[in-house]
Amino acid sequence: MNVTSRIPDGHSLSADIYIPLVDSLYQEGRTLLAGSIFVVGSVFATYWRTSEPTLLVLAALLTAVATVRGVLM
Numbered sequence: 845m846n847v848t849s850r851i852p853d854g855h856s857l858s859a860d861i862y863i864p865l866v867d868s869l870y871q872e873g874r875t876l877l878a879g880s881i882f883v884v885g886s887v888f889a890t891y892w893r894t895s896e897p898t899l900l901v902l903a904a905l906l907t908a909v910a911t912v913r914g915v916l917m
Contacts, residue, residue, distance in 0.1 A: 873917050880910035 884903050891899035
């Protein structure tokens with residue numbers, strides 16, 4: 845059985861690679877935590893440099909989404 849999946853750039857991945865990759869995204873909570881900290885941190889750093897209040901809203905929304913994903917894991 846040859847199962848492939850399309851990725852955004854138009855290339856295909858075999859199931860032997862795709863399935864473990866996707867599974868790892870939902871099993872490792874530390875990766876989610878580290879990624880969330882770096883993303884929200886970069887949004888705050890950008891806010892600090894630009895003083896754009898919309899970025900604070902974005903940071904709050906990203907924190908909320910990361911929290912919900914963490915709880916659902």
